[in-house]
Amino acid sequence: MTIGGRSNSVARHLSRFKLVTFDVTDTLLKFSRPPEIQYALAARQHGCVEINEQAIARSFRSHFKRMARDYPNFGKRSENDWLWWWRTLVMDIFRDSHSHIDETMLSRVADQLIENYKTRDCWSEIELASSVMEIARTHCNKVGIISNFDPRLSKILETMALPKVDFVLTSYETGILKPDREIFNIALRLCNTVVLPSEALHIGNTPKLDYIGAKNAGWASVLVNVTNEAEREISFNPEINPKHVFKTFGEFIQMLQSEQTIW
The missing domain is CATH 3.40.50.1000 (HAD superfamily/HAD-like)
Incomplete structure (x- = not known):
């Protein structure tokens, strides 16, 4: 037009x-994929198996709401920074929805997602x-x-x-x-x-x-x-x-x- x-x-x-x-x-901009799909893709790329997108979606809603309430503005006024905020959110979502994934792997998945959301793969105009x-x-x-x-x-x-x-x-x-x-x-x-x-x-x-x-x-x-x-x-x-x-x-x-x- x-x-x-x-x-x-x-x-x-x-x-x-x-x-x-x-x-x-x-x-x-909008997400190219819903967060639960993006999170599942990142987990599978790191070798995690038996990933359930619906379980991630349920956990995402509850934990995002909690983090925004307890640490508003991505933790700006807390003793931690925005990287901690997102890593905590991602790891809590997977701890809640996929308890079989170990902490080392969760940390890798969280870091991967933080980087992924800077790229065109996660966004569309x-x-x-x-x-x-x-x-x-x-x-x-x-x-x-x-x-x-x-x-x-x-x-x-x-x-x-x-x-x-x-x-x-x-x-x-x-x-x-x-x-x-x-x-x-x-x-x-x-x-x-x-x-x-x-x-x-x-x-x-x-x-x-x-x-x-x-x-x-x-x-x-x-x-x-x-x-x-x-x-x-x-x-x-x-x-x-x-x-x-x-x-x-x-x-x-x-x-x-x-x-x-x-x-």
């Missing part, structure tokens, strides 16, 4: 924004993500990333060959998780020119972390690539304007090309 002869409409929609930022996971980033670059002064992620993110974005951005803000490196408004304030300060909150747009896929987080910081925001689960949350939330919700980037581009007004 291209903007063709409708660039005037796109410019009209985006002209008020000096800064556009994007979330990453399930906004620009969401359709039209690059196109929307290029549109933002054409019509706005600055383009950035704001993501609840660990320090691997810049390497992942480079590996996936997404269009270059002016800055990448991760929750781990800033010490601040979305939806805290301060991470959005930091993004404004990184622009090296005065950008008011009303002149910034954030694009993400989660109602609370992205849309409401940006809105509470005084920004405009849209939701894209919205799941059925998120749609149910949105339908009961009066803070979310339905005009700002798009199932796909294709729908968002169509809006930009249209005469309708959503801001």
